[in-house]
Amino acid sequence: MRIVFKTSYMQDIRPWKDGYQLCLYLILLAMVAAAPWWLDDFYLGELTNVLVWAIAGLGLMILTGHTGQASLGHAAFLAVGCYSNVILIEAGVPFLLAFPLAGLLTGIAGVTVAIPALRLHGIYLAIFTLALSVLMDDIIVLAEPITGGVAGKYLGGVEIFGHLVDRWGTPDQFFWLVLGVAVIVTLGYINLLRSPLGRSFIAVRDSEVSAQAMGVDIARTKMISFALSCAVTGLAGALMGLYAGAFNNETFSVIISIQLLMMIVIGGLGSIHGAFLGAIVIGFLPQFLSISKEYVGAIIGSNTVAIPGLEFGIFGVILIAFILFEPMGMYGRWLKIRTWFELFPFYRKDMFKRQKSYLKTERLR
Amino acid sequence: MSLLEFENVTLTFGGLTAVDDLSFQVEHGEVFAIVGPNGAGKSTVFNLISRFYDPDAGAIRFDGQDLLQVKSSGVAAFGVARTFQNIELFEHATVLQNLLVGRHRHRRTNLLSEILFTPSARRQEIENREKVEAVIDFLDLQPFRDKLISGLPYGVRKVVEVARALATEPKLLLLDEPASGLSVEETTDMRWWIDDIRRQMGITVLMVEHDMGLVSGVSDRVLAMADGAKLALGTPAQVQSHPAVIEAYLGKAS
Numbered sequence: 041m042r043i044v045f046k047t048s049y050m051q052d053i054r055p056w057k058d059g060y061q062l063c064l065y066l067i068l069l070a071m072v073a074a075a076p077w078w079l080d081d082f083y084l085g086e087l088t089n090v091l092v093w094a095i096a097g098l099g100l101m102i103l104t105g106h107t108g109q110a111s112l113g114h115a116a117f118l119a120v121g122c123y124s125n126v127i128l129i130e131a132g133v134p135f136l137l138a139f140p141l142a143g144l145l146t147g148i149a150g151v152t153v154a155i156p157a158l159r160l161h162g163i164y165l166a167i168f169t170l171a172l173s174v175l176m177d178d179i180i181v182l183a184e185p186i187t188g189g190v191a192g193k194y195l196g197g198v199e200i201f202g203h204l205v206d207r208w209g210t211p212d213q214f215f216w217l218v219l220g221v222a223v224i225v226t227l228g229y230i231n232l233l234r235s236p237l238g239r240s241f242i243a244v245r246d247s248e249v250s251a252q253a254m255g256v257d258i259a260r261t262k263m264i265s266f267a268l269s270c271a272v273t274g275l276a277g278a279l280m281g282l283y284a285g286a287f288n289n290e291t292f293s294v295i296i297s298i299q300l301l302m303m304i305v306i307g308g309l310g311s312i313h314g315a316f317l318g319a320i321v322i323g324f325l326p327q328f329l330s331i332s333k334e335y336v337g338a339i340i341g342s343n344t345v346a347i348p349g350l351e352f353g354i355f356g357v358i359l360i361a362f363i364l365f366e367p368m369g370m371y372g373r374w375l376k377i378r379t380w381f382e383l384f385p386f387y388r389k390d391m392f393k394r395q396k397s398y399l400k401t402e403r404l405r
Numbered sequence: 406m407s408l409l410e411f412e413n414v415t416l417t418f419g420g421l422t423a424v425d426d427l428s429f430q431v432e433h434g435e436v437f438a439i440v441g442p443n444g445a446g447k448s449t450v451f452n453l454i455s456r457f458y459d460p461d462a463g464a465i466r467f468d469g470q471d472l473l474q475v476k477s478s479g480v481a482a483f484g485v486a487r488t489f490q491n492i493e494l495f496e497h498a499t500v501l502q503n504l505l506v507g508r509h510r511h512r513r514t515n516l517l518s519e520i521l522f523t524p525s526a527r528r529q530e531i532e533n534r535e536k537v538e539a540v541i542d543f544l545d546l547q548p549f550r551d552k553l554i555s556g557l558p559y560g561v562r563k564v565v566e567v568a569r570a571l572a573t574e575p576k577l578l579l580l581d582e583p584a585s586g587l588s589v590e591e592t593t594d595m596r597w598w599i600d601d602i603r604r605q606m607g608i609t610v611l612m613v614e615h616d617m618g619l620v621s622g623v624s625d626r627v628l629a630m631a632d633g634a635k636l637a638l639g640t641p642a643q644v645q646s647h648p649a650v651i652e653a654y655l656g657k658a659s
Contacts, residue, residue, distance in 0.1 A: 049534045052501075053527065228520045235519035235526055236505075236512040236533075239498075243506045246495035253455055253489075254573065255481030255510035264516065310497060392556075 055230045073219060076212035084211050090323035091218045092279045097304050097315030098225055099273030104301065105310040106238065107265040108245030110162065112297050113153075113169030114273050116176035119292035121146040121274025122281035123180070123187055126195050135198035139278055146274025147267045154266035158259050173297045180289040192288025195281060207283055218279055225272055229312055232268075241265055242310075302359050308369025317370040321358070326351055368392075406469050408433050408577055408609050409454070414463035416449060416633075423449045424460070425633040431577070436603055436610045438620045440644070441630035442653055447613040448490055449633070451579050454611075455487055456480050467577070481510045484576035488566040488583065490613075494554045500565050501550050504540060507572030508533040540571045544598065560591050567598070571606070578602065580612035584619050592619060599623045617645070629653070 044051070044058050056062040075087055100114050124145045128138035153172060160168050180187045187193065197206030205213045232238040240261050243251035248258055281287055299322060307318025329351055366373050372392075380387040407430035416424040424446045431437045439447045452458050453465060456477035465472040467483050475483070486507070495503050511533070514526045541547060544564050549557060554565065563583070570578055583599070584592045596619055602608050603623075614620050620627060621641035629636040629650045637647040644650055 049531045050527075052534060053530050231520050231522040231526075235514065235522065235530065236509055237516060237519050239502055239506050240509055242498050242502065243495050243509075246497055247493045249457070250489060250493035250495070250569075251506070252457075252477045253481065253487050253493075254506050254569070255478055256506070257476070257478040 053234060055234065069223070073216070076215060081211050084215055085207070086323060086327060088207075088211070088215045088218050089283060090319045091215075091222045092276055092283055093300075093303065093322055094316045094319035095218075095222050095225055095279065096273055096276035096300055097307065097319050098229055098312065099269050099271075099276055100300050101304050101309075101312070101315045102229070102232075102241070102272065103265055103269035105304055105314065106233075106241045106245060107262060107269075109157075109262060109265065110166045110301070111169040111269075112166050112294075112301060113172035113176075114269075114300050115292040115294065115296035116169075116173045117146050117150060117270045117273040118277030118280055118296065119176050119180065120149045120270075121277030122287060122292070123193070124274070125278035126193050126281055127186060129195065129198065135200055139275070142278045143271045143275040146277065147271030149274075150266045150270025151263060153270075154263045157266070158262050170294065170297070173294045177289050177293065188288070190288055192286055192291070194286045196285065198282065207285060214282070218283075221275060221279065225275065226312060233312075237261075237264065245310075299355075302355065304369075306359060306362050306369055308371030311369075311371045313371040313374070314369050317374075321370070322355075325355060329354065407431060408468060409611065410464070410466040411450075412464040412466070414453065414460045414465060416453060416458055416460045423633050424453065426463075427630075427633070427635055428463075429628055429635065429638060431609060431611055434603065434607060434609055435625040436599060436612070436623050438624035438627045438641075439611070439613045439630060440615070440617070440620060440627055441636070444632075445630040445653075446633040447630060448581060450630075451487060451581050451613065454480070454485060454579060481573060484574070485579065486570035486573040486575035486577075487579035488563075488570050488581055490581040490585065492559075492562050492566055494562055494566060494569070496555045497553065499551050499553055500541075500546060500557075500568075501537065503554060503565060503569050504537040504572045505533055507569040508536065510573055536574065537572050540568050543571070543601070544568045560587055563587060563591075563595075567595075571602070571608075575608060577609045577611060580610060580614075582613055582615065584614060584616045592616060595619070596622050617641075621645070 046052060056065065072087075076084055079087065096114065096118060099117075100111060103109050103111050121142045125138055125142035128141055129135060133141070153169075157165055157168055181189050183189075197204050197209060199205070200217070203213075204210070205217055207214045240251065240256045243254065243256050244258055244261050244265075251261075252258055277292070280291075284291060303318035303322045304314055305318075306321055307316070308314030362369060368375070376392055379392075409431040411427055411429050414424055414427045415422070427446075427450070439450060441447050449458070453460055454472070456472065456475065456479075460473070467485065470483065472480065472483070495506060498506075512529070514523075514529055518526050541550060544567065546561075546564065546568055549561055549565070554562060557565070563586070567580070567583065570580075580599070583595050587595060599610055599612070599619075600623055603610055610623075612620075612624070624641055626639065627641050627644040628638045629644050629647065631649075631653040636649045636653055637644045639647070
């Protein structure tokens with residue numbers, strides 16, 4: 041087991057534990073950044089998709105994983121981000137300006153939604169946001185002059201410094217664009233978590249009463265959380281639009297909202313790793329299924345039949361399994377495995393068991 | 406001027422009068438205890454100070470300022486910190502993070518400087534940690550520093566809650582039953598800590614407690630309450646021998 045002796049406060053404040061850990065993450069980043077050279081175009085596209093989902097997952101993680109406000113409506117914000125990006129570009133705004141603006145606009149949309157949503161807790165908030173997701177579909181159809189309605193919109197590629205970046209024409213450059221956004225969002229997220237605001241999110245999640253007593257303004261904190269969450273989701277939505285190329289009112293359906301929430305639960309609520317691990321599951325599951333279907337088909341001799349709803353069925357089973365056996369998600373499982381190796385013969389079974397506290401202060405309101 | 410003043414405060418829930426025309430003052434630098442049978446309104450007094458409830462009548466002043474003018478999240482800014490009867494910690498965070506939340510009222514950075522983690526945010530973090538580390542040292546919490554709350558035993562959680570309140574650098578510390586559920590040794594520890602908090606840090610302590618040993622050991626003055634009203638106010642010995650207090654606890658001699 042590696043023991044890090046701390047001799048200065050910065051060792052606690054900086055995001056990595058020691059040089060070894062930093063090296064591991066840099067190697068991982070370098071390997072991913074070099075993906076265009078060791079992956080073919082198809083899998084590069086899939087990896088890009090995973091990263092886009094991971095950004096969306098980070099957005100939802102701020103709200104659900106760290107502030108504890110369940111949202112089933114984040115597809116609506118993906119749509120706001122996607123459409124505002126495209127509409128701005130069509131109006132002649134360069135991509136490098138339109139993209140952050142799309143995030144900003146989605147953040148503002150998030151605040152607008154947050155004002156009534158602040159009064160709702162738990163399941164009521166989930167239903168409210170679910171309704172939002174359903175509504176967005178209709179809003180896009182009704183606002184046909186701006187959004188193109190059912191016919192949808194199309195965006196081939198974007199120009200960055202006079203250079204055309206296109207999902208199909210230049211998949212490697214599009215990949216680097218997405219990777220860059222993912223890295224920037226992740227770094228911002230890490231910074232947030234090690235400063236007072238990020239801690240106040242966690243405080244609101246775990247105990248609103250005592251957060252208040254510590255001087256945290258609950259309504260304001262939730263509002264900021266909504267704004268940040270939606271802004272990041274908006275960025276992901278803009279990238280998702282670029283990735284899809286063509287989209288209409290059905291692209292960002294309720295299903296996407298639910299998938300997004302399932303993704304961060306499987307990945308591990310309340311951790312940045314969780315968003316990425318969950319995105320890998322979501323992104324590669326369809327491919328994994330179609331490949332394994334071929335194998336199974338070859339063994340049992342029947343031709344491959346498409347089974348409707350197979351993907352969602354399997355996904356549901358995975359989700360149920362995680363909630364039953366590993367509520368901390370894939371990241372929680374990884375922590376256990378790592379601890380097992382670090383402590384090698386001394387790992388105990390109950391190491392991660394929680395001490396239950398049965399008393400809870402009666403809710404004051 | 407007193408540090409905390411309650412002036413004819415009344416609070417009713419429907420037909421129930423939880424606090425009935427209550428007046429008292431807590432002076433600078435004293436340990437003030439509130440005792441009384443269950444349902445006497447002791448915790449309600451704390452929740453009134455934390456502004457979780459609005460009184461129906463009366464005034465609450467802290468250091469001469471009207472406490473009723475602020476929201477509950479604004480009370481901490483005055484320098485009032487509290488613990489809860491049934492431990493309200495941030496379960497899925499470490500002890501260190503819990504204590505750092507206590508530093509929230511000293512936050513000087515804004516959203517942007519935190520996301521970019523500018524040098525000013527870094528300086529603030531170092532400063533926060535220096536203060537928190539002093540509290541960890543004071544309450545002997547070093548072994549639990551990086552442990553999650555959800556894995557800690559009850560007695561330690563109780564101390565962490567006091568630590569979190571101290572991390573806010575309060576003028577007035579509200580302790581809601583600091584010794585409930587603690588063993589005899591832990592209660593003794595708590596007693597010396599309360600003494601040290603007052604003597605070394607100069608923090609005024611207002612506490613609700615049932616353990617009369619602890620109350621008479623540390624407090625300068627005691628307020629006895631029953632059914633939301635004041636029964637007696639004085640030194641621990643005076644209050645314990647007051648006929649109205651004995652009647653409230655034991656009933657009237659027939």
